[in-house]
Amino acid sequence: MRVELDVPKCVASGQCVMAAPDVFDQRDDDGVAILLEERPGEELLDDVREAVAVCPAAAIRLVEE
Numbered sequence: 001m002r003v004e005l006d007v008p009k010c011v012a013s014g015q016c017v018m019a020a021p022d023v024f025d026q027r028d029d030d031g032v033a034i035l036l037e038e039r040p041g042e043e044l045l046d047d048v049r050e051a052v053a054v055c056p057a058a059a060i061r062l063v064e065e
Contacts, residue, residue: 002063003048005035009059019054020047
């Protein structure tokens with residue numbers, strides 16, 4: 001599985017960081033999300049799915065490969 005983050009769509013709500021802090025962070029200057037782990041391990045996928053579900057801008061996708 002691969003995580004895609006559409007940075008221009010991000011509204012800097014921080015929901016992804018709260019749901020999956022090992023996969024997402026936020027830039028200090030404007031709070032926009034940063035993808036830390038494009039291919040998270042199986043143990044993080046539930047957290048990533050939660051981040052996808054709670055993102056208010058629908059800026060995160062989980063892609064099966």
